[in-house]
Amino acid sequence: xxxxxxxxxxxxxxxxxxxxxxxxxxxxxxxxxxxxxxxxxxxxxxxxxxxxxxxxxxxxxxxxxxxxxxxxxxxxxxxxxxxxxxxxxxxxxxxxxxxxxxxxxxxxxxxxxxxxxxxxxxxxxxxxxxxxxxxxxxxxxxxxxxxxxxxxxxxxxxxxxxxxxxxxxxxxxxxxxxxxxxxxxxxxxxxxxxxxxxxxxxxxxxxxxxxxxxxxxxxxxxxxxxxxxxxxxx
Amino acid sequence: xxxxxxxxxxxxxxxxxxxxxxxxxxxxxxxxxxxxxxxxxxxxxxxxxxxxxxxxxxxxxxxxxxxxxxxxxxxxxxxxxxxxxxxxxxxxxxxxxxxxxxxxxxxxxxxxxxxxxxxxxxxxxxxxxxxxxxxxxxxxxxxxxxxxxxxxxxxxxxxxxxxxxxxxxxxxxxxxxxxxxxxxxxxxxxxxxxxxxxxxxxxxxxxxxxxxxxxxxxxxxxxxxxxxxxxxxxxxxxxxxxxxxxxxxxxxxxxxxxxxxxxxxxxxxxxxxxxxxxxxxxxxxxxxx
Ligand SMILES: Nc1ncnc2c1ncn2[C@@H]1O[C@H](COP(=O)(O)OP(=O)(O)O)[C@@H](O)[C@H]1O
Ligand SMILES: [Mg+2]
Numbered sequence: 001x002x003x004x005x006x007x008x009x010x011x012x013x014x015x016x017x018x019x020x021x022x023x024x025x026x027x028x029x030x031x032x033x034x035x036x037x038x039x040x041x042x043x044x045x046x047x048x049x050x051x052x053x054x055x056x057x058x059x060x061x062x063x064x065x066x067x068x069x070x071x072x073x074x075x076x077x078x079x080x081x082x083x084x085x086x087x088x089x090x091x092x093x094x095x096x097x098x099x100x101x102x103x104x105x106x107x108x109x110x111x112x113x114x115x116x117x118x119x120x121x122x123x124x125x126x127x128x129x130x131x132x133x134x135x136x137x138x139x140x141x142x143x144x145x146x147x148x149x150x151x152x153x154x155x156x157x158x159x160x161x162x163x164x165x166x167x168x169x170x171x172x173x174x175x176x177x178x179x180x181x182x183x184x185x186x187x188x189x190x191x192x193x194x195x196x197x198x199x200x201x202x203x204x205x206x207x208x209x210x211x212x213x214x215x216x217x218x219x220x221x222x223x224x225x226x227x228x229x230x231x232x233x234x
Numbered sequence: 235x236x237x238x239x240x241x242x243x244x245x246x247x248x249x250x251x252x253x254x255x256x257x258x259x260x261x262x263x264x265x266x267x268x269x270x271x272x273x274x275x276x277x278x279x280x281x282x283x284x285x286x287x288x289x290x291x292x293x294x295x296x297x298x299x300x301x302x303x304x305x306x307x308x309x310x311x312x313x314x315x316x317x318x319x320x321x322x323x324x325x326x327x328x329x330x331x332x333x334x335x336x337x338x339x340x341x342x343x344x345x346x347x348x349x350x351x352x353x354x355x356x357x358x359x360x361x362x363x364x365x366x367x368x369x370x371x372x373x374x375x376x377x378x379x380x381x382x383x384x385x386x387x388x389x390x391x392x393x394x395x396x397x398x399x400x401x402x403x404x405x406x407x408x409x410x411x412x413x414x415x416x417x418x419x420x421x422x423x424x425x426x427x428x429x430x431x432x433x434x435x436x437x438x439x440x441x442x443x444x445x446x447x448x449x450x451x452x453x454x455x456x457x458x459x460x461x462x463x464x465x466x467x468x469x470x471x472x473x474x475x476x477x478x479x480x481x482x483x484x485x486x487x488x489x490x491x492x493x494x495x496x497x498x499x500x501x502x503x504x505x506x507x508x509x510x511x512x513x514x515x516x517x518x519x520x521x522x523x
Contacts, residue, residue: 048415048416049415050412050413050415050416069420070415071414071415071418071419071420071421072418073415074416074417074418075418079416080416082413082416086412086413088405088409088410089409090409091402091405091406091409095402095405095406098399098402099403099417099419100417102399102402102403102417106418148416151418
């Protein structure tokens with residue numbers, strides 16, 4: 001479904017990703033783990049078009065993502081829940097969701113998508129007239145995920161959805177992943193919470209200093225990760 | 235009610251009427267700043283050109299007033315887009331000081347161009363609108379009209395911002411510029427639409443101001459600084475703050491002018507502004523953060 005080949009990217013003269021190749025197959029949940037500053041967020045930004053790679057290929061269901069204007073990548077079926085949520089704090093929950101469904105095709109389905117999102121997050125329905133910035137961290141994360149689901153994505157990119165949340169809320173977020181996948185959405189998730197994420201994904205990549213250092217089934221990495229914890233500090 | 239009270243009430247009412255027009259003036263500037271993050275220093279010069287458009291269409295070519303107003307608003311809206319495409323867009327990545335200098339340069343360019351094209355004589359529509367006498371107070375019909383039109387203009391903008399997808403994107407982009415791409419929004423398009431809207435609001439303001447004031451190439455200097463101060467007082471880019479600040483300013487001018495004379499009203503208003511900059515530098519309705 002998603003294929004990255006030899007992707008290099010960075011900020012100005014600083015290179016953050018070095019020849020990253022990665023694949024996500026339809027229906028899978030794939031994790032990207034790695035220490036702080038490894039380039040995980042940069043990788044997500046490259047996929048959703050927030051930054052353009054300096055080299056490499058990127059395709060989504062065979063379509064060349066790099067030939068698509070960045071603001072139309074969401075129409076290819078890719079939705080990105082950015083790191084630290086990035087809601088529009090002074091807009092209501094429902095206006096935030098409306099922004100998630102901005103693309104022309106999504107507008108036509110607004111009511112239908114809204115019903116799906118409210119079904120998944122009944123809490124958001126209760127709070128739909130409330131300013132997004134006034135909600136708790138967990139509710140904001142649900143709103144951020146809901147906003148991404150408004151575009152009816154086939155691939156959902158989640159960048160550290162559990163960061164800054166209380167442990168019970170973290171469990172809830174990970175449990176939701178199952179529901180989202182059951183709806184047929186493929187997931188690529190970045191997490192610092194290595195142990196927990198490796199229990200919900202099938203495969204994972206270990207990124208360090210901008211390079212893929214290991215890849216494999218979640219179970220294998222889980223064992224390996226225990227070993228690596230000592231010297232990687234992840 | 236004593237005579238004194240009637241004067242005070244009249245001043246308060248005039249303050250509200252002035253406030254409506256000032257609120258409209260500040261809305262255009264605020265909108266552009268909030269969305270594009272650039273201050274149109276030449277905003278009042280767009281208004282000046284709109285006033286000339288009204289003058290030529292209505293007084294020289296004898297177009298009906300409403301038609302002249304519609305054409306003037308559209309013309310200044312187009313000017314707003316041209317300003318954006320020709321001057322702002324190429325400088326979006328540049329340092330803010332360069333953007334200020336560039337729109338400042340446009341200010342002098344427009345003043346000089348207007349002087350060459352239209353001369354320095356004061357022009358007006360030659361309309362003599364009646365003065366209403368209500369309960370012993372004198373309320374100018376043109377101010378009432380300007381207030382009503384400003385209010386209608388602001389309500390329309392409010393509906394646009396709150397009801398449409400483009401309006402939602404305009405509000406959203408003012409809160410988080412970078413992630414608009416993820417929402418499927420082409421920011422460049424939103425900038426152009428906002429510039430058209432900002433220009434259109436300047437055009438509407440021009441139509442209302444030309445009912446009360448003569449137009450000349452330097453007329454922008456009479457509204458530009460006060461509009462800018464209102465936006466700063468309300469918190470640049472904060473639409474509601476600008477709205478409140480416009481009425482606060484207008485009341486100070488109007489009521490202050492009652493006790494001394496109008497010039498003193500402005501002195502009080504600017505003194506208030508300076509004092510507020512010490513007390514609440516982030517603007518009247520600043521959020522604590
Ligand atoms: N906007 C930016 N400008 C410049 N450098 C950045 C920016 N964002 C991230 N970086 C740098 O790129 C590298 C990778 O960052 P990031 O992708 O955020 O890592 P991670 O998400 O794995 O913590 C880091 O060295 C970071 O300092
Ligand atoms: Mg990160």
